[in-house]
Every structure is written in C-alpha cells, then in structure tokens.
Amino acid sequence: MTHPGEITRRQLLRRIGLTALVAGPGAGLLSACATGAAEKPSAAPSAAATASGLVSATNPFGVDAKKPLEVVIFSGGFGDAYAKEVHEALYTKAFAGVSVKHVATQQIGTQLRPRLVSGDVPDVINNSGPEALDLAALAAEGHLADLTPLFDAPSIDDPGKKIRDIVTPGVLENAKIDGKDLVLNYNVSHRGLWYDAKLFQAKGWMVPKTWDEFKALGEEAKKEGIALFAYPGQVGPYYQTWNLLYTAAKIGGNQVLIDIDNLVDNAWKADAIRKSVDAWVEIQTKYGDKSYFGLDHTQTQIKHLQHKVLFYPTGSWLENEMVKDKPKDFEYALAPVPEVTGMDRMPYGAIMIGVGENFVVGAKGKNPQGGLEYLRIMLSKEGARGFTERTKNLTVVNGAAEGLELPPGMVSAAKLQDAVGTNVITDARYEGWYKELFDYSNTQVNAVMAGRINTDEFIENVQKKADEVKADSSVSKQTRNA
Missing domain, CATH: 3.40.190.10 (Periplasmic binding protein-like II)
Structure with a gap:
C-alpha cells in the first residue's frame, strides 16, 4: 500500500538518474532500479x-x-x-x-x-x-x-x-x-544515520535493526569509549530535529509530518512524536555525551571520523563535506533508524529521500x-x-x-533507496514555510535532549509556538496534501 507522501521507487530512481550508476570498484551496477507582511506587495x-x-x-x-x-x-x-x-x-x-x-x-x-x-x-x-x-x-x-x-x-x-x-x-x-x-x-538528499562500515566490519558489529539491538550496540560502544550517537548542538541542532521528525514519521507514517506542516491542531501531540522524543532522549541519556551540545557540525563530524561517535544523523552531503578530513580507512555508509516500537507503520529500512x-x-x-x-x-x-x-x-x-x-556513502544510500520500495519518509516543509517555528523547535530539541525539559514540556512548548504561528494573520499559511 502506498501512503500519502510516498513515492514510487522506480519512478524516482529513473527520474534522478540512478538506474545505471556505476557503484564503484568491486560493487558493480546498482540493482535493476537502482522552507510577513499583513499586506502583500503587488507582484513583481x-x-x-x-x-x-x-x-x-x-x-x-x-x-x-x-x-x-x-x-x-x-x-x-x-x-x-x-x-x-x-x-x-x-x-x-x-x-x-x-x-x-x-x-x-x-x-x-x-x-x-x-x-x-x-x-x-x-x-x-x-x-x-x-x-x-x-x-x-x-x-x-x-x-x-x-x-x-x-x-x-x-x-x-x-x-x-x-x-x-x-x-x-x-x-x-x-x-x-x-x-x-x-x-x-x-x-x-538521503538522510539517516551515518557510520563507518569498515569499523563495523573490523569489530564484527551488525547494523541494528531494532531499538533493543540499537541499545545493545550502545553498551558495546560504551566499552570501547565510543558514544553511540551524537549531533552538533551548535550550528546544526536541526540535524536532530530532522532525526526526531523522521523517526516519528517512521513510527506513525508520513501523515505525522504533513499535519505538522499544515499546522493541524495538536499535530505536535501525536503519539508518534512522543515515542520518538522518548526514544532518542533515552539514547542520549544512556549512550551520548553532553559535550557535543557545545560543538558545531564540523567539530562533531571530526569526532565521528575519529571513532568517538558511532552514528551521526545528517544528509548525504556529509561525505563530500568531510572529504579533506576523512581518513583513508573510514568508509561512510548510511543506516536507517532502527525499528522503534515493534509496530512502526513504516518498516525497517525506511529513510528520508x-x-x-x-x-x-x-x-x-x-x-x-x-x-x-x-x-x-x-x-x-x-x-x-x-x-x-x-x-x-x-x-x-x-x-x-x-x-x-560515486563514493561508498552515496552507493550505500542508493542501495537503501533501492531496498526501501515505496516506504520513503517525506520531508518536513515547515522548515521553509514557518522559519520562526522551525528555529524554535531546534532550541526545544536541544533542551529536551540535554535534559533541561522533559518530553511533555517539549511537546507543549512546540505545540504552543505552532498555535501562535497559526493564529498570526501576518504569517502566510501554506498547505500540502502529500
């Protein structure tokens, strides 16, 4: 079944030219398919x-x-x-x-x-x-x-x-x-959790498919002095905002994001949002490092390359951004968010494209x-x-x-795209439509991940801001159907 906001795999792959990419040495070809004035000015x-x-x-x-x-x-x-x-x-x-x-x-x-x-x-x-x-x-x-x-x-x-x-x-x-x-x-772009495939191979670690496996790997990484997960709290906290939202979409389907973008009443109070925030706060509390809240994206990405962080949430521009700093033995690969509840609406493998x-x-x-x-x-x-x-x-x-x-990370992303079928997580458009709300949600993500507020307070705070934006007649409202 194709849900609202999802796209056909074959159609997307053909239209962006992924049907015959050379994957790189030893990889062969990819499989068969492979973001106000009350009175608007006159139009320019x-x-x-x-x-x-x-x-x-x-x-x-x-x-x-x-x-x-x-x-x-x-x-x-x-x-x-x-x-x-x-x-x-x-x-x-x-x-x-x-x-x-x-x-x-x-x-x-x-x-x-x-x-x-x-x-x-x-x-x-x-x-x-x-x-x-x-x-x-x-x-x-x-x-x-x-x-x-x-x-x-x-x-x-x-x-x-x-x-x-x-x-x-x-x-x-x-x-x-x-x-x-x-x-x-x-x-x-492809967004998910990035890791070093060669490190996993050397350690004999499997990419976790369930939340229990994710936490178990966190225990193993902790023994090695590695944080299971980190995101940049400065100049890039939106990476974790994206991560929370895409996890929520995986749990509850793309309608969760569509409702947020459309400023639907109580959209931020959806059960999928709560479960996503709870899950990631637990990961941060047990297997994270608060020092990363003071780092920007480049500094955090260096830590990732140094194997001080196992998984890093961002998009497929990462590999090119860090090309001058990446060690020769580090191989970027993309992993989906693990199954969170055991009853997620989207299966394991769903990623945002x-x-x-x-x-x-x-x-x-x-x-x-x-x-x-x-x-x-x-x-x-x-x-x-x-x-x-x-x-x-x-x-x-x-x-x-x-x-x-293409380099290994992009090949990895393309393979996931091939395997995900129609279960593609849609983008969250309120980032471009309602910048005040998006910026505010980033501050609240930092606050809840750092333990300064709890999940209930996060939801209430962001929903209140969304309500204010919806009630502000000077803000032009946008609508999406999928």
Whole structure:
C-alpha cells in the first residue's frame, strides 16, 4: 500500500538518474532500479516580461549579455567549486564577455539581510545553511522572482521538452509558496544515520535493526569509549530535529509530518512524536555525551571520523563535506533508524529521500533574466553532471548522473533507496514555510535532549509556538496534501 507522501521507487530512481550508476570498484551496477507582511506587495513583474535582450529559442528570457550577474553560494557541505567551475563557466560561455560576480559564504542571513533591505539584491541566491533566509517572508515582500517561466522554458538538452518535464516531481511540488513557483530545490538528499562500515566490519558489529539491538550496540560502544550517537548542538541542532521528525514519521507514517506542516491542531501531540522524543532522549541519556551540545557540525563530524561517535544523523552531503578530513580507512555508509516500537507503520529500512538546497532568483535584482537563465543552465545535463562530479551528490535532473562513479556513502544510500520500495519518509516543509517555528523547535530539541525539559514540556512548548504561528494573520499559511 502506498501512503500519502510516498513515492514510487522506480519512478524516482529513473527520474534522478540512478538506474545505471556505476557503484564503484568491486560493487558493480546498482540493482535493476537502482522552507510577513499583513499586506502583500503587488507582484513583481516576471523576469521574461522585463527582459532587455533579444528573446530567441536559445535565449528564452531575453538575457542581456552586457548585464553582469551576481551569484551568492552557500559554501557548506557542497563547497562552491561546482558554481565557479561549472555553472558560472557555462553561463559565461553562453554570453561571451559577460561578468559574473561570485560570492561564497556560510552566513547567508548575515550577509544578505542588510542588502535586501537596502535594495542591493543579488541575482541568484543559494539559500541554505544555519542562517538561511525566511523564504515565506521574502515571498511576502516580493523578493522572489516567479520561476514559472523557468519551468515552462525549453530544456537546453532537448528543446522539445520543458524544464518541468526533465526534473523529478519533488522539484515542482516543493517550488510553491502561496501557490506560486518561487523556489528551485536542486539536490536529491538521503538522510539517516551515518557510520563507518569498515569499523563495523573490523569489530564484527551488525547494523541494528531494532531499538533493543540499537541499545545493545550502545553498551558495546560504551566499552570501547565510543558514544553511540551524537549531533552538533551548535550550528546544526536541526540535524536532530530532522532525526526526531523522521523517526516519528517512521513510527506513525508520513501523515505525522504533513499535519505538522499544515499546522493541524495538536499535530505536535501525536503519539508518534512522543515515542520518538522518548526514544532518542533515552539514547542520549544512556549512550551520548553532553559535550557535543557545545560543538558545531564540523567539530562533531571530526569526532565521528575519529571513532568517538558511532552514528551521526545528517544528509548525504556529509561525505563530500568531510572529504579533506576523512581518513583513508573510514568508509561512510548510511543506516536507517532502527525499528522503534515493534509496530512502526513504516518498516525497517525506511529513510528520508527528498529534494533540497534552495536556489532563488532576486525579483528586485539587477538581472533577474540572467538569474533565470543561470538556473536553466544548472538544470542542463552538463550543469547537473558537473555538480555531481564535484560534490558526489545527485541533482534533480533526470538521468544526469548515469554512468558516474560515486563514493561508498552515496552507493550505500542508493542501495537503501533501492531496498526501501515505496516506504520513503517525506520531508518536513515547515522548515521553509514557518522559519520562526522551525528555529524554535531546534532550541526545544536541544533542551529536551540535554535534559533541561522533559518530553511533555517539549511537546507543549512546540505545540504552543505552532498555535501562535497559526493564529498570526501576518504569517502566510501554506498547505500540502502529500
């Protein structure tokens, strides 16, 4: 049975190009298939309507090659080489003599909020990381260009197809704010518990499938001086927020997350949320280390590489983010969250697979036409393949990764994706829709995991905040069906 929010394995794999990936030395081919104003401003004119260049089949937005383009990239787990060496290079090749200003930062909010207020708006923004901007607020203020012309534009590789025809459906489903296409999610990510496969092999440990097995392994790890689990309490506490929510979805099904995103009354009081929080608080209390609450993601990931942490909850960008620090004998692999209750709605093996890494075009920038074309270039097979080659992560462009050799962690994630069937955990969209609520939930996750509040207090606190957001008429409300 396919539940709401779930996707067909074969359809997803075909559309993101996992049907014929070279898995790496000795692995062969993967099996057969393999995120407000009370009064909204008037809508900004579409980029195509204000184009000053010559519209043509190869220049559908009428980009003026004399206009410079500014691209701001979040230089986090994916770095920024893919933008400089691939996408920007392709843009300058398409428009000879054009100037592209490249800005890389890990502080998107700190750098861009003053600029947005002053009217000095970049053309393309990779809105990601701990300081990601509130997309719903930007939409309400008219800062985000309409991407419908992009999705309706011809594909660079096959002009007979529109962009919307060559990307995985999650792109279109997650593009909308207030019913408008405003956000491009570019990356396909896998989230779960990451571990060192070679360490497990050397110790003779099996990846736990049940919560009792998980705790038993915690006892064994404790004897070795290893924390069973850790997450970064600073600059990355949302990793554990994701982990709690995806565990809750595994217990109670994707409807748990859909209700949270839709601000359904008492959604945070669902029994699956309670069981998830209780389970992870127990793990932290018995087998964790509170010192990690003071570390950021990079520091915690170094500890992971040093075998001071067994399981680390994050996404498939991890392997590329730590490529310069990873010892040669450390082999990343992805594990699902173990069976929690013995009666979880989703079986063991269910993992979160979704689209992410937001890109937006500044509607009030100097060159929104160029911004749209830049995204179109990103969605070409050459642009997508270049991203995968440099980041070892997949894009949303159908088939762009076929034939590429991927590192062990990505191969591990792909194998889990193959095995999970239709039991895919959906993403939690309130992160982008209601940033105040998401940020608050992160503080409460830290509080409950550290033992400063209990599960009841966590649930009451976050539900109260959700109720406040729902009652605030100045906050634009979003809805999802799956």
